[in-house]
Amino acid sequence: MTILDGKRVAAAIRTELKQQVAELQSQGLRQPCLAVVIVGHNTASETYVNNKMKACEEVGFRAIKIAFENSITEQQLLTQIALLNQDKDIDGFIVQLPLPEHINESKVIQAIDYHKDVDGLHPYNVGLTALGLPSIVSATPRGIRELLARYQIPTEGKRVVVIGRSNIVGKPMAMLLMQKPYLSLSQTASTQLGDATVTLCHSKTQNLRDICREADIIIVAVGQPCLLTADMVKPDATIIDVGINRIEDPHAPKGYRLVGDVDFQNVSQIVKYITPVPGGVGPMTIASLLQNTMQVYKSNL
Numbered sequence: 001m002t003i004l005d006g007k008r009v010a011a012a013i014r015t016e017l018k019q020q021v022a023e024l025q026s027q028g029l030r031q032p033c034l035a036v037v038i039v040g041h042n043t044a045s046e047t048y049v050n051n052k053m054k055a056c057e058e059v060g061f062r063a064i065k066i067a068f069e070n071s072i073t074e075q076q077l078l079t080q081i082a083l084l085n086q087d088k089d090i091d092g093f094i095v096q097l098p099l100p101e102h103i104n105e106s107k108v109i110q111a112i113d114y115h116k117d118v119d120g121l122h123p124y125n126v127g128l129t130a131l132g133l134p135s136i137v138s139a140t141p142r143g144i145r146e147l148l149a150r151y152q153i154p155t156e157g158k159r160v161v162v163i164g165r166s167n168i169v170g171k172p173m174a175m176l177l178m179q180k181p182y183l184s185l186s187q188t189a190s191t192q193l194g195d196a197t198v199t200l201c202h203s204k205t206q207n208l209r210d211i212c213r214e215a216d217i218i219i220v221a222v223g224q225p226c227l228l229t230a231d232m233v234k235p236d237a238t239i240i241d242v243g244i245n246r247i248e249d250p251h252a253p254k255g256y257r258l259v260g261d262v263d264f265q266n267v268s269q270i271v272k273y274i275t276p277v278p279g280g281v282g283p284m285t286i287a288s289l290l291q292n293t294m295q296v297y298k299s300n301l
């Protein structure tokens, strides 16, 4: 069994980006700039946003954090988005999700200029991705594709099961993996992955176990600890765990620990490749957000 070390691969991507930023600066060009909008004090969101800020600083991007209290109105948030859309010094920005209930997430995402939508969540980017046209790809699927590519795990002709139908992971992941590679959005040969036979499963899927047992690659993005168990995987499968769940643990320093959606202890005994949690998909998502920001920056040159 090989651990797919997202932490290490993400660090390598950050090093590559850092070199690119140094080259840009040596040509007298400005740094790429990412802004992150966060509303309220969701602890997990605050951690993710701080990690995004740190990653930007490490590679030499300008990073702007714009934090609002929960009491912000939808209209005030939309006004802030309009300002970010117009700001020529900002290449891309994201609005960290989830948003408070009184704010319509879909309306907020649609207010983002799709050219600056480095989360790849705007319907226009989602549509371009679905058609296999150049777009900004949602960060988590882009990170997973990159991880598979760098470990040289082929997808051509493989049976891939995606569990979870979210707009942010499940749906775009399925679309990317089923594509003809020549239509792939990425410019680098290393990420020409596609041509898979994809099955997308969700909470109403029947016989999930039997479907998973046929899969060469399983991508789980549900948010449910131990959803994927050892009896659901075939030997030599590749397992990508997108879940980040906090479970209480009185022995852990913070009183909780992070686990994915996969019963790692038992599944890892059987399969060929598996991502850990933490240290798998999470760091790759942030690295891909930086790659998306660099992509937008270069398209503006």
Ligand code: GUN
Binding pocket: 094, 095, 096, 097, 098, 119, 139, 140, 168, 285
């Ligand atoms: N919340 C959890 N993951 C993400 C992400 O990748 N982007 C945004 N905007 N919100 C999130």
